[in-house]
Amino acid sequence: MAKTKNAPIKPHSARNHNAAPLSLVDTTSDKKATIGLEYMTYEQLEEFGEELNAVRQRVLDDLGQKDADYIRRVIKAQKASEVLGRIGIFMPFFPPVFIAGILFLGLAKILDNMEIGHNVMHGQYDWMNDPMVDASRYEWDNIAPAKDWKHGHNYIHHTYTNIHGMDRDIGYNMFRIDEDQPWYASHRFNLPLAFILMLVFEWGIMYHGVELDQYLQGKITKEDFQGRKKRALKKIRKQVFKDYVAWPALGLALVPFVGWWAPVAILVANIVANVIRNVWSFIIIFCGHFPAEVQTFAEEDAQNETRGQWYLRQLLGSANITGHKPFHVLTGNLSYQVEHHLFPDIPARRYPEVAEDVKRLVEKYGLQYNTGRLSKQVASVIRQLAKLGHKPDDPYKIGNSPESKALRRAKREAEAARREEAARAPQLTS
Amino acid sequence: MGIIRKALTSRPVASLTSPHTIDHYLDQIHPMLAAENVRARVVEVVQETGDASTVILRPNGAWKGFTPGQHVQFGVEVDGTRRVRCFSVSSSRAAKKGTFSVSVKAHPDGYVSQFLHKELKPRTIVYLSQAEGEFVLPRQVPDNLLLVSGGSGITPVMSMIRTLRDTGHQGRVTFLHYARSRDDEMFTADLDALAEAANVTVMRIYTRQPAPGAELKGRFHVDHLKHLGIDPTETLTYVCGPAGLIATVRDTYTELGAADQLQLEYFKVPSVDLDAADATGTLTFDDAKIEADNSGATILEQAEAAGLKPEFGCRMGVCNTCVVKKNHGAVRHVISNEISANTDETIKICVHVPVGDVNVAL
Numbered sequence: 150m151a152k153t154k155n156a157p158i159k160p161h162s163a164r165n166h167n168a169a170p171l172s173l174v175d176t177t178s179d180k181k182a183t184i185g186l187e188y189m190t191y192e193q194l195e196e197f198g199e200e201l202n203a204v205r206q207r208v209l210d211d212l213g214q215k216d217a218d219y220i221r222r223v224i225k226a227q228k229a230s231e232v233l234g235r236i237g238i239f240m241p242f243f244p245p246v247f248i249a250g251i252l253f254l255g256l257a258k259i260l261d262n263m264e265i266g267h268n269v270m271h272g273q274y275d276w277m278n279d280p281m282v283d284a285s286r287y288e289w290d291n292i293a294p295a296k297d298w299k300h301g302h303n304y305i306h307h308t309y310t311n312i313h314g315m316d317r318d319i320g321y322n323m324f325r326i327d328e329d330q331p332w333y334a335s336h337r338f339n340l341p342l343a344f345i346l347m348l349v350f351e352w353g354i355m356y357h358g359v360e361l362d363q364y365l366q367g368k369i370t371k372e373d374f375q376g377r378k379k380r381a382l383k384k385i386r387k388q389v390f391k392d393y394v395a396w397p398a399l400g401l402a403l404v405p406f407v408g409w410w411a412p413v414a415i416l417v418a419n420i421v422a423n424v425i426r427n428v429w430s431f432i433i434i435f436c437g438h439f440p441a442e443v444q445t446f447a448e449e450d451a452q453n454e455t456r457g458q459w460y461l462r463q464l465l466g467s468a469n470i471t472g473h474k475p476f477h478v479l480t481g482n483l484s485y486q487v488e489h490h491l492f493p494d495i496p497a498r499r500y501p502e503v504a505e506d507v508k509r510l511v512e513k514y515g516l517q518y519n520t521g522r523l524s525k526q527v528a529s530v531i532r533q534l535a536k537l538g539h540k541p542d543d544p545y546k547i548g549n550s551p552e553s554k555a556l557r558r559a560k561r562e563a564e565a566a567r568r569e570e571a572a573r574a575p576q577l578t579s
Numbered sequence: 580m581g582i583i584r585k586a587l588t589s590r591p592v593a594s595l596t597s598p599h600t601i602d603h604y605l606d607q608i609h610p611m612l613a614a615e616n617v618r619a620r621v622v623e624v625v626q627e628t629g630d631a632s633t634v635i636l637r638p639n640g641a642w643k644g645f646t647p648g649q650h651v652q653f654g655v656e657v658d659g660t661r662r663v664r665c666f667s668v669s670s671s672r673a674a675k676k677g678t679f680s681v682s683v684k685a686h687p688d689g690y691v692s693q694f695l696h697k698e699l700k701p702r703t704i705v706y707l708s709q710a711e712g713e714f715v716l717p718r719q720v721p722d723n724l725l726l727v728s729g730g731s732g733i734t735p736v737m738s739m740i741r742t743l744r745d746t747g748h749q750g751r752v753t754f755l756h757y758a759r760s761r762d763d764e765m766f767t768a769d770l771d772a773l774a775e776a777a778n779v780t781v782m783r784i785y786t787r788q789p790a791p792g793a794e795l796k797g798r799f800h801v802d803h804l805k806h807l808g809i810d811p812t813e814t815l816t817y818v819c820g821p822a823g824l825i826a827t828v829r830d831t832y833t834e835l836g837a838a839d840q841l842q843l844e845y846f847k848v849p850s851v852d853l854d855a856a857d858a859t860g861t862l863t864f865d866d867a868k869i870e871a872d873n874s875g876a877t878i879l880e881q882a883e884a885a886g887l888k889p890e891f892g893c894r895m896g897v898c899n900t901c902v903v904k905k906n907h908g909a910v911r912h913v914i915s916n917e918i919s920a921n922t923d924e925t926i927k928i929c930v931h932v933p934v935g936d937v938n939v940a941l
Contacts, residue, residue: 209915214659216659218659224603224607228604271899272899272902272927276660277660278660278925279656281603299900300900303898303899304892305892308898387597391597395594493898
């Protein structure tokens with residue numbers, strides 16, 4: 150990001166404006182990115198990009214009333230489910246209704262976060278010009294503030310998908326989930342820590358968005374960090390007050406009829422509903438990028454990539470989950486993670502039809518399309534977490550081993566030398 | 580409904596529905612049932628002329644009313660997209676209880692005005708803002724008042740004069756209206772009726788096809804004021820119409836030292852000239868109050884060149900970080916070449932270039 154900022158702004162004609170990806174620009178060299186060369190030539194990559202652009206355009210041209218009706222139907226279902234859930238948990242004296250209430254509330258939160266929140270905040274429905282589904286205004290029923298989540302997810306994760314050192318979603322700074330990540334002693338606890346994160350996942354997303362680690366490494370400014378902290382605290386206050394104070398407090402009205410435990414039961418119901426949503430979103434999200442066959446990339450290989458290469462990186466860096474239609478709705482169609490990463494801003498209900506085209510292209514170019522049943526993908530993620538938690542034999546893979554420290558130092562020095570060399574050479578800018 | 584509305588929009592309720600508002604829930608029951616969002620049902624669409632219509636609306640309880648001269652953001656949903664335009668209120672403030680109207684001239688390129696004119700049906704629900712605008716009559720209306728309008732600029736002025744009539748205003752009111760021809764004139768019957776009133780002078784001037792034996796001819800001129808016996812320095816004057824008319828009136832008033840008596844409103848009609856070269860017009864950054872000649876680069880790049888630092892992410896139209904409101908004007912998507920010209924719509928500035936004059940909230 151900082152790199153593109155330095156690039157001079159050249160006003161150019163609006164005609165034939167080439168909006169080729171600026172995702173990773175190497176200011177010192179115009180060497181083409183090497184992503185995808187094992188599958189196809191540069192010409193084919195170009196053609197691949199064009200074909201996917203055409204798929205995107207075809208869907209965009211077709212957006213209309215049916216897409217608007219769909220998202221409104223989902224919103225209606227979400228609101229109905231929420232209201233039913235809130236009513237249900239006010240009857241702790243009648244267990245079947247109480248439990249149904251918890252489930253409805255969990256369902257409401259899942260719909261709000263996945264099919265509505267995630268997708269709306271990607272701008273998938275901005276074309277409707279309806280404030281209720283406007284990406285810049287939507288705030289979701291989740292501890293993480295929308296603004297910081299959109300930065301970390303829409304921008305960082307979706308632009309630098311699966312690039313080591315750029316995509317902070319690889320292992321969420323906590324887990325070793327890929328061979329190319331250095332191993333540290335804390336990774337021995339990969340599996341138990343993942344289990345705990347699963348239960349409190351919304352708090353994890355919020356913490357991820359505060360970017361304390363980035364601040365401590367000097368990668369973001371103090372003002373930036375303070376802003377994130379402030380927004381997070383404000384959102385925490387609102388969410389905690391609503392779920393754990395205000396609604397249980399309304400339950401005080403039940404005390405004379407039911408007993409002192411009524412507000413407590415309502416509090417517990419809210420906690421359980423949040424945990425249901427956390428477990429579900431954790432599973433879907435981990436299955437989207439962490440199964441074994443998903444590929445990751447090095448920063449050097451992705452610099453100066455073309456639109457086709459960007460598409461290819463998204464394709465190879467994501468994994469789908471197969472299932473029936475209600476399942477896809479509950480995942481926010483993130484079960485079509487590949488299609489979502491290729492086209493993050495087209496309405497998610499279009500991913501199944503887009504998948505047909507993607508599969509055709511995958512076949513045409515002999516590529517890999519990562520997909521499988523939920524059980525298969527979950528098992529693969531668990532295996533990865535378990536396997537990669539073990540201390541590797543290769544000393545270069547151990548983060549704090551003398552060998553890997555020396556390797557990193559050598560890399561840093563070579564990079565510095567290269568930059569100096571490039572700075573001394575006469576500027577060859579086009 | 581007042582107390583209920585107040586309760587529904589109160590903080591305790593907001594904290595129970597957080598992060599959404601009560602309207603998100605009420606909307607699921609019925610769109611008119613909103614505590615804060617203004618909605619209205621179309622009562623009737625009346626044809627004024629061949630290309631102008633008046634839409635009579637019955638707003639929900641969230642509507643706070645209007646002052647004559649104000650306008651309202653008017654949104655209709657067509658094929659899933661809400662299209663918003665600004666229209667002036669044309670009805671009297673004392674009109675039939677619970678309704679008001681806007682009057683619109685269909686513009687050849689105007690999607691919403693055309694839709695309104697040809698397809699809007701009674702019972703349709705439309706999305707409104709509260710009434711906005713400073714071009715309004717003072718609380719204490721002075722004895723001498725001059726209203727000047729040109730073309731479809733008549734609408735806000737019509738709301739003023741109708742309100743004055745209905746509230747029994749006794750001062751002298753002169754209404755000077757310029758239209759191309761009698762066929763282009765809106766509210767003809769009402770104007771005829773107004774002309775009957777003792778304290779009101781209605782003067783209509785047809786610039787292209789003057790009426791036979793008309794007292795006044797041609798575009799606005801200082802002689803028109805003289806003929807009507809109006810002293811500009813002592814007459815509060817309201818002018819609404821095309822830029823040319825406003826410029827002439829302003830120059831005349833400045834020359835006569837009466838500029839402080841003048842209230843102006845431009846009547847803008849959005850127009851897109853697709854055949855013109857791309858890089859024309861002015862790009863206005865509304866919040867920063869900066870104007871720049873359109874260089875043909877993306878709005879993001881032009882904003883940066885102008886010294887602004889808008890938020891951005893991927894710069895490739897993927898991440899949605901750089902979205903801002905485009906207040907008005909037309910933009911073209913650099914990849915799809917699609918043109919969008921809606922008022923008050925959200926655009927990604929990293930992949931949109933301005934076509935002609937554009938105003939963005941940056």
